[in-house]
Structures are given as structure tokens and as C-alpha cells.
Amino acid sequence: MKTLSTGEIAKLCDVNLRTVIRWIERGALKGFKLPGRGNNRVRVEDFIAFLVEHDIPIPPELAGDDNRRVLIVDDEPAIARSIQRVLRSNGFVTDVAVDGFQGGTKLMKDRPVLMTLDLSMPGLSGYDVLSFVRETPEISGTKIIIISALGSDALQKAMDLGADAVLTKPFENDQLLECVSGLVGVQTRSILEEE
Amino acid sequence: MKTLSTGEIAKLCDVNLRTVIRWIERGALKGFKLPGRGNNRVRVEDFIAFLVEHDIPIPPELAGDDNRRVLIVDDEPAIARSIQRVLRSNGFVTDVAVDGFQGGTKLMKDRPVLMTLDLSMPGLSGYDVLSFVRETPEISGTKIIIISALGSDALQKAMDLGADAVLTKPFENDQLLECVSGLVGVQTRSILEEE
DNA sequence: CGCCTAAATGTCATGTGTTTCAGGTTAGTA
DNA sequence: TACTAACCTGAAACACATGACATTTAGGCG
Numbered sequence: 001m002k003t004l005s006t007g008e009i010a011k012l013c014d015v016n017l018r019t020v021i022r023w024i025e026r027g028a029l030k031g032f033k034l035p036g037r038g039n040n041r042v043r044v045e046d047f048i049a050f051l052v053e054h055d056i057p058i059p060p061e062l063a064g065d066d067n068r069r070v071l072i073v074d075d076e077p078a079i080a081r082s083i084q085r086v087l088r089s090n091g092f093v094t095d096v097a098v099d100g101f102q103g104g105t106k107l108m109k110d111r112p113v114l115m116t117l118d119l120s121m122p123g124l125s126g127y128d129v130l131s132f133v134r135e136t137p138e139i140s141g142t143k144i145i146i147i148s149a150l151g152s153d154a155l156q157k158a159m160d161l162g163a164d165a166v167l168t169k170p171f172e173n174d175q176l177l178e179c180v181s182g183l184v185g186v187q188t189r190s191i192l193e194e195e
Numbered sequence: 196m197k198t199l200s201t202g203e204i205a206k207l208c209d210v211n212l213r214t215v216i217r218w219i220e221r222g223a224l225k226g227f228k229l230p231g232r233g234n235n236r237v238r239v240e241d242f243i244a245f246l247v248e249h250d251i252p253i254p255p256e257l258a259g260d261d262n263r264r265v266l267i268v269d270d271e272p273a274i275a276r277s278i279q280r281v282l283r284s285n286g287f288v289t290d291v292a293v294d295g296f297q298g299g300t301k302l303m304k305d306r307p308v309l310m311t312l313d314l315s316m317p318g319l320s321g322y323d324v325l326s327f328v329r330e331t332p333e334i335s336g337t338k339i340i341i342i343s344a345l346g347s348d349a350l351q352k353a354m355d356l357g358a359d360a361v362l363t364k365p366f367e368n369d370q371l372l373e374c375v376s377g378l379v380g381v382q383t384r385s386i387l388e389e390e
Numbered sequence: 391c392g393c394c395t396a397a398a399t400g401t402c403a404t405g406t407g408t409t410t411c412a413g414g415t416t417a418g419t420a
Numbered sequence: 421t422a423c424t425a426a427c428c429t430g431a432a433a434c435a436c437a438t439g440a441c442a443t444t445t446a447g448g449c450g
Contacts, residue, residue, distance in 0.1 A: 007426065014198040014236065015229065016409050021428070028230045037416045039427060056227050057238060101324045104299025109333060123318015129296045138304060202435065211400050216437070232407040234436060 003041040012059050060111070069112035070180065072096045073103040073129075074147070075121045079169075083116055083147075086173045087180060100124040107139055113184050116167075119148035119158060130161040143183040147171075198236040207254050218245075262379060264307040267291045268298040268324075269342070270316050274364075278311055278342075281368045282375060295319040302334055308379055311362075314343035314353060325356040338378040342366075 006024070010017040023029040024040050029050045031042040042050075044062065051058050070092050074080040080096045087094050095110060097103035100121065107115060115133075119126035126146060134140050146158040149169040158166055165179050201219070205212040218224040219235050224245045226237040239257060246253050265287050269275040275291045282289050290305065292298035295316065302310060310328075314321035321341060329335050341353040344364040353361055360374050 005427080013229070017427080018410085018429090019231070019408055022407080023230060026231075034417095037428065039416075050230075054228065054230050056229070056236075099319055099323060100295030101299040101319060102295075102327055104296040104301070105303045105327070105331065105334070106299075108300045108303035109331075121318060123316060124294055124296060128294060132297055132300070136300065136304075139300070200436080212436075213401080213438090214399055217398080229407090232435095232437065234407075 003043050004047055006040045006042075009042060009047060012062070013056070068184070069093045069095075069110060069114075071103070071106055071110065071112040071115045073100075073115060073121075074118040075099060076118070079118070079147070083176065086176055090177055090181075092180070100129070103129070107133070107142065111139065112142065114143040114145065114180060116145045116147055117163075119146050119150060119154065127157065127161055130158060130163055134162040145176075145179055145183070198238055199242055201235045201237075204237060204242060207257070208251070262308050264288045264290075264305060264309075265375065266298070266301055266305065266307040266310045268295075268310060268316070269313040270294060271313070274313070274342075278371065281371055285372055285376075287375070295324070298324070302328070302337065306334065307337065309338040309340065309375060311340045311342055312358075314341050314345060314349065322352065322356055325353060325358055329357040340374055340378070 004012075006017050006020045009015075009020045009029075013020070020029070021040060024031040024042070029042060030046040031040045033040055048058060048062060050056075051062075068091060070087055072080050072083050072087075072094055074083070074096070075098055077098070080098070084094045084096060095106055095112070097106050100123070103115075103117075106112075117126055117129060126148070130144065130146075133142060133144065143164045144162070146155065146163040146166040147169060148154060148158070148166065155166040155168070164183050167176060167179060199207075201212050201215040204210075204215045204224075208215070215224070216235060219226040219237070224237060225241040226235045228235055243253060243257060245251075263286060265282055267275050267278050267282075267289055269278070269291070270293050272293070275293070279289045279291060290301055290307070292301050295318070298310075298312075301307075312321055312324060321343070325339065325341075328337060328339065338359045339357070341350065341358045341361045342364060343349060343353070343361065350361040350363070359378050362371060362374060
């Protein structure tokens, strides 16, 4: 969803729908009308500009426009650093979580667009994480790249559970980069599906 | 409702609307103005910070179940259910996380006042979790009860790292309840005496 | 204790933006 | 086609911002 309806903006600003329409009519908020009934639409970009202009805090659902945040979940520092180096040098903003607890916390806090996940971390089943993320609305849209040295059966299972891609260890930097860019390039997350 | 108007705050604080506006103008209370007439809005979060800063009691309608929410982090279903039963029947709102990832996610999402943490979960060091939580601002205030069957050395280390209390397995329901109530500072109330 | 001062809060009137309400239309879906 | 949820519109009721001014409060001082 690239645009917002009046109803959505009303909820986001905690204001009446009628008021939003008046803002648009008055020109305070840039929008356009669809044919048919004349329903209003506002581009997310214009809405954010509007919020910034009036010093209104930007709702977290919209703040996720930083399409370059990546969370690396791996207990092996060497691997994590390696991934981090590749991604950072290509313009991504990265953070590393060394255990499941940190992973969950940082995923929920920073809402990265993409997470790399070691399938076999001690005490943490990557499968469980996949399932859990997919059924948790706030983070269900996160792109997940599974990183594993396991065989194709395991990887297939990961894909079935909702992984967006898998990388077998060892992998080339180019493979990783191509994989990540491919996933976040076309990424557009729907905004209000959480309520 | 995510934000409060000046009128609402005026009622909550039992104060004149004019005064609330002046608080905001003066910067004592953080808020922002909507376009149009310039009506003020204050995020609940900021309002609560304001109340806390001035030692003003927080109205129950804002507290919600915030002060009764408890997260139980334990990979053993039997233990988790046992704890959950005791707490729920005493008016607490509980949720269970069976691994570190779930624990981190739910802690960041729900912001419970208290978390019970099994010190020895497979692949997850309770010590690491303690340190991490204490140095993560959003959740550093969470009360943490360590649950463990280990000896006093381990428990002392947990306390040193920021645990608010420790419970040695096996423990009595009363011990748990007393511990939780003591930390949360809310009188435990039977679920039957709701109004 | 009473007086005084300054800051904070309350009161009032007014104009304007916002919400509510009711009615009708459209988009989305089965 | 039928149905539901979301949307637009107008009018009336309502809430809010604002300035000016009255009142209260806390603290200092004789």
C-alpha cells in the first residue's frame, strides 16, 4: 500500500475522519481524489512531510521507511561480523544479536526490513523462530534469510515455514548481497494491518 | 486512544484546560499541535512520563493492566503453566515465552512490569539476558525474578547482574506470589473481587 | 502573624476548528 | 447479485485556543 485513505490517517493522527478531509480540502495536507466517489488518497511521502512540517511525531508503523535496516542473528561472532561487513559496505544499516533473546528484542524494537537467521543456534530452533515471527503481526512482514550448513531437506522446511530465502554455508559475499538486495528492493510493507 | 487532548488531560489532572495549555507552551508537558486550529495533542507515553516526573498518581484508566502484566520465560511447559496458574488466579495478566527469541520479542512488545526468567535455559544464558535487559533503556526497568535450581553462588551472581529477586526450585506458590507482589507493589487481589 | 510579591492557576467571552450524526454512495468480496 | 465495510457530505453540536483579567498559592520579610 503506497497511499493512505482518510480513515487510515484519521486513526494515525487520532482525529476524526471528517477533519482529515477538511485538511485535504484546505490544502494543508496534499492529497488527490480517486475517480468514482472521489475518495481521497494521500501518498505516504506527502503524509510524512505533513507530519514533519507540523512537528507531529511519526507513528512507528510509518517510520519503517528506512528500508536498509538489517538484523543479523548469529551466535558466531566471526560469521556475524563477516555478514555485517558485506552489508554495511553496501549501504545497509546493520545490528547483530548474539542470542535468541537479543534477536527478539531487537527485531521488535528496531523493526528491520530484513533479518538473517542462523538456523542452528544452540537452544534456539530456527524453525520455531520462523513460525513465531510469521504469526506475530508486528513483525510478520520481516524478510528472513536463513543461513545454514544443513542439507536441502532442512532448507526446504525453512522455506515452507516462511523463510524468504536460504543461504548455505559457506557462501560468497556476492550471493549474500544479491539475496538481500533482491528481497528489500521490491519490499513494500502494508501499514495498517496490525489493528 | 493513542493521544490525549488538553480537555482530557484537564479532567485527568483535575485542572483547568487553560492550565494544561500553558504546561505545554512552557514545555513542562511534551505535546504537539494539529494543523487547522492548532489543537494540542499529547502522547499517552509523554503524559505518563510527565506524571511520573512530578510524582502525580497515574489514573487507573491510563495504567490499564500495565502494572499487572507478567512475562514468564521458561522452556519447561510444566513450570511455566504452574507459575501462570498462580499468578493468574491472583489477578495478574500473564504470557509465556518458551524460548529466548519469544522472550525478547514479547518483552519489547508488551512491556510487562515483571518477568520471571529461568536461569538455565538451553542455549540461553540467564546472565546474558539480565545484562542485556539492564542496558537496554526501553526495558531496563523491568522487574526480573530469576528462577533456578542452582546454588547460592549462581543466584548471587544473578543478583549482582541486576536481578530483583531469586527463587530456588522447587518453590512454594506463596513464595512466588509474595515475591511478585512485593516487586510490583500492587496488592494481589483475588480474581473474584472485581467490581 | 500579617503583608507583600511573583508565579501559577482559574474564569470568562469569543471565534473557529473538530466531532457527531444521519443519509447516501462506492469499493471490495463472496 | 447481494452484502458489508469504508467513504463522502452537509448541518448542528461540541471542544478548543486565545487574550484579558481575577484569583489562588508559595515563599520571603518585617
